[in-house]
Amino acid sequence: MNLFLKGGEVASENTAPVRADVWIENGRIKAVGADLAEPEGARVVDVSGKIVMPGMFDAHVHFREPGGEQKETILDGSEAAINGGITGVVMMPNTSPSIDSATVVKRVLDAAKECRIPVLTSGCITVGREGHEMAGIDGMKKAGVLMLTDDGDAVPDAALLKRAMEYGSEFGMFFASHCEEPQLAGPRALNEGAVSYRLGIEGTPALAEEVSMSRDLALAHATGATLHIQHVSTAIGMEQIKWWRDERGAKVSGEVSPHHLMFTDEDIGDYDTHYKMNPPLRTAEDNIALLEGLKNGAFRIIATDHAPHTEFEKSRAFEDAPNGISGLDTALVSLFDRFIDKGEFGWDLIVKRYSAEPRRMMELEAAEVAEGKSVDLIVFDPNGETTFTKEFMKSKSSNTPFLNKTLKGSVDMVMLRDEVLLER
Amino acid sequence: MSIALDQSAISTALSRLADQLFLDAGTDTIDLVGIRRRGDEVSERVAALLKEKGANVRLGVLDISLYRDDFEHLHENPLLQSSEIDFSIDGSRVILVDDVIFTGRTIRAALDAIFDYGRPAAVELAVLIDRGHRELPIEPRYVGATLETDRLDHVRVGLMKTDGEDVVELTQK
Amino acid sequence: MARKDFLDIVSLDREEIIQLLDQAEPFKDLFTRSVKKVPALKGKAVLMLFYEPSTRTLSSFEVAAKRLSADVTTFDVPSSSVTKGESVRDTIDTLQAMRADYIVVRHGLSGQPAAIARQTGASVINAGDGAHAHPTQALLDAFTLREKFPEMEGKRVLITGDILHSRVARSTSTILRKLGVKVAFLGPGSLVPKTASPDIPRFTNYDQAISEFGPDAVYLLRIQKERMAAPFFPSDREYHNLYGITDERLRQLAGEGTYIMHPGPINRGVELCDAVLDYDRCLISQQVENGIAARMSVLYGLKPQTS
Numbered sequence: 071m072n073l074f075l076k077g078g079e080v081a082s083e084n085t086a087p088v089r090a091d092v093w094i095e096n097g098r099i100k101a102v103g104a105d106l107a108e109p110e111g112a113r114v115v116d117v118s119g120k121i122v123m124p125g126m127f128d129a130h131v132h133f134r135e136p137g138g139e140q141k142e143t144i145l146d147g148s149e150a151a152i153n154g155g156i157t158g159v160v161m162m163p164n165t166s167p168s169i170d171s172a173t174v175v176k177r178v179l180d181a182a183k184e185c186r187i188p189v190l191t192s193g194c195i196t197v198g199r200e201g202h203e204m205a206g207i208d209g210m211k212k213a214g215v216l217m218l219t220d221d222g223d224a225v226p227d228a229a230l231l232k233r234a235m236e237y238g239s240e241f242g243m244f245f246a247s248h249c250e251e252p253q254l255a256g257p258r259a260l261n262e263g264a265v266s267y268r269l270g271i272e273g274t275p276a277l278a279e280e281v282s283m284s285r286d287l288a289l290a291h292a293t294g295a296t297l298h299i300q301h302v303s304t305a306i307g308m309e310q311i312k313w314w315r316d317e318r319g320a321k322v323s324g325e326v327s328p329h330h331l332m333f334t335d336e337d338i339g340d341y342d343t344h345y346k347m348n349p350p351l352r353t354a355e356d357n358i359a360l361l362e363g364l365k366n367g368a369f370r371i372i373a374t375d376h377a378p379h380t381e382f383e384k385s386r387a388f389e390d391a392p393n394g395i396s397g398l399d400t401a402l403v404s405l406f407d408r409f410i411d412k413g414e415f416g417w418d419l420i421v422k423r424y425s426a427e428p429r430r431m432m433e434l435e436a437a438e439v440a441e442g443k444s445v446d447l448i449v450f451d452p453n454g455e456t457t458f459t460k461e462f463m464k465s466k467s468s469n470t471p472f473l474n475k476t477l478k479g480s481v482d483m484v485m486l487r488d489e490v491l492l493e494r
Numbered sequence: 495m496s497i498a499l500d501q502s503a504i505s506t507a508l509s510r511l512a513d514q515l516f517l518d519a520g521t522d523t524i525d526l527v528g529i530r531r532r533g534d535e536v537s538e539r540v541a542a543l544l545k546e547k548g549a550n551v552r553l554g555v556l557d558i559s560l561y562r563d564d565f566e567h568l569h570e571n572p573l574l575q576s577s578e579i580d581f582s583i584d585g586s587r588v589i590l591v592d593d594v595i596f597t598g599r600t601i602r603a604a605l606d607a608i609f610d611y612g613r614p615a616a617v618e619l620a621v622l623i624d625r626g627h628r629e630l631p632i633e634p635r636y637v638g639a640t641l642e643t644d645r646l647d648h649v650r651v652g653l654m655k656t657d658g659e660d661v662v663e664l665t666q667k
Numbered sequence: 668m669a670r671k672d673f674l675d676i677v678s679l680d681r682e683e684i685i686q687l688l689d690q691a692e693p694f695k696d697l698f699t700r701s702v703k704k705v706p707a708l709k710g711k712a713v714l715m716l717f718y719e720p721s722t723r724t725l726s727s728f729e730v731a732a733k734r735l736s737a738d739v740t741t742f743d744v745p746s747s748s749v750t751k752g753e754s755v756r757d758t759i760d761t762l763q764a765m766r767a768d769y770i771v772v773r774h775g776l777s778g779q780p781a782a783i784a785r786q787t788g789a790s791v792i793n794a795g796d797g798a799h800a801h802p803t804q805a806l807l808d809a810f811t812l813r814e815k816f817p818e819m820e821g822k823r824v825l826i827t828g829d830i831l832h833s834r835v836a837r838s839t840s841t842i843l844r845k846l847g848v849k850v851a852f853l854g855p856g857s858l859v860p861k862t863a864s865p866d867i868p869r870f871t872n873y874d875q876a877i878s879e880f881g882p883d884a885v886y887l888l889r890i891q892k893e894r895m896a897a898p899f900f901p902s903d904r905e906y907h908n909l910y911g912i913t914d915e916r917l918r919q920l921a922g923e924g925t926y927i928m929h930p931g932p933i934n935r936g937v938e939l940c941d942a943v944l945d946y947d948r949c950l951i952s953q954q955v956e957n958g959i960a961a962r963m964s965v966l967y968g969l970k971p972q973t974s
Contacts, residue, residue, distance in 0.1 A: 270799030341778035
């Protein structure tokens, strides 16, 4: 491949986009610079007015294989990622069977070999995510797992989690916590507040997340384990991470999902299950605080918590419908439409929090659009628009509030190594 | 649009109704039941005239909304008001009173309604205006005025208390 | 254009509520006639779809529909374990086949009647869904109160009990407030959510509620026995002592001329003592009678899109 991206602006994690042409040859970035001469024999693509940036990396996705292939397969999920400008993902282990042993890890990673982007997986902390016995950490490590999590649920037994942290740190693994105190969480349908009262459904208080998070952060601090807090939905939760990290030197970090920045429980309106996920959508004040946290570095990464469910499952009564929102197809465009385009933050933040940092967290080299680097980039058109029809989305499911909505911005090209994965 | 009956013609029609009713009743109590809306005003005014003549009159009001046969064709079900018949109609000779008789369907509904209140000895019909074109075998015994109309013409009745003026307008289609 | 469905009170405006109340009066008048039936809904099919057992509300709707001359079918819904697994779509498929013009739905899950309404041309009436809404109860409550206080504006109603789980508290407080009535909530702190409404005073102490709020009527909610399992308060006896209408409190209310209401069925010795039922300002039996008129008014006021 010999390709010349002409006229675009190159985004990086440290600066605002810089006007530069990009020359790609044989899977490497040969040159980056303003007004480069068009190389001979190269296919020239006019990307004037568009952003050239590293591929995104999503460290929190549910691909449902094995066991839930009607919702999503590993292959479909990876194609949804490419469709959204994402060139690497980390699967969560709450499949059926759970990804809690070297055997299941190998099976999943075998299936992932078909994919056109790297698909990594996390592994369970406890066998079957049941909270009773420790999963085979050494075996999973050797099979390629770095992140341990019982995502979907918190580890109910604090002593077990403490021992797992003490034990697992030896293997250089890090822990990720879905924080939720089950007794306080209740039926897990929506946030406890004015909306849950109005709709007459028992709510899950922010407290359920905050109490559980407080426990896990203290455990990480005490054991010296590295801990990543998944999908933080409350302002107080976020403050706790910052405090342990900055005031106590704990090796802790946090992640925020696009939907927790954009939506509130008010959006549920008349029982719209597209807005039902766990942790639930909270309040406008939480939106504002989380966005502020993203800007000031309280969160290490953005991740979608891509959680596909079939149309039939989501058509059930609000209380019976499963939790989850599909995110890979829509994440980058929606973050652009809601925040970058409105001047809330710049491209550098997106590159840092949704590309560079999640890769570093997974001990991968951060992708960069710079001379000599391997090709891992996307072209984003800020003047384009995207309509999220079922046909457009590559995920097997379409459980997103953006279904059939048109947003500003469009992922025009995705390139990885020596291959153009997507071009529109 | 033309004025079919003006204020004085309406007065004459009301008087004619009162005269006929008085003549037939003799010394018996006259039980008038006006059909909402406007039948009630006609019955009130006829009752006043009868009382001037010294007749014994009892007055009731019947709301036939619940008995109409045209619900399917209405955008909104008619606003319901109470029926007010304070006397027992069992064994009584009830005079139903309405402003206009046209197809006869309103009177059919009123007949259904009145029998749900009791079992009158007889039911008669008095109307201010008969505009013809019956669709049912129903004829008024007492008529204030007769109006020649085509089937598709529109007859608008205005009465003082209900509409602020006494007038009958005929709009030809 | 009239409404197709009657799902909650929140979406009604004041004028619609007043119209429904006004229309309930002629229906109530019918009850004293020799023939209590009118032919308004002759030939129409009313389907009772009760996923939760309820003898009272079901019979009230049946009587209301029959007095309007509708054909009433009570659909025998299997045990509630089945309903848990059934999607709205499954339900709709069943209903389409029955060709109802009106569907009266009671469901344990909040929002189910609305979901059914979106997918059928029949008029759907919510007869209680989860902890969400019970709009016909609200209408009969407002009607009953209006009989005592024709000018409702500024009157005060203290709703007492399990506010957290009660659809009656939600719907009745909403309708009363739309009619200008002042509402306050009273109950154990664990059953009166702070998030309910910033405009509704919240009391957790009976005496304080009575003296500070000065209610014209006390509305007692039923305490569900299953709340004891959670638990939200220590015992029935303690609830009765703290929040129930005891003989002593009844004397106090009688002195003030305060009315007592309850949606039924009552728990004697929990929400109220036996003497309440003989109290001349206890409106519980009027509520039951008015329920039929209120439900006739709702059935009459809706416009199915089935033809």
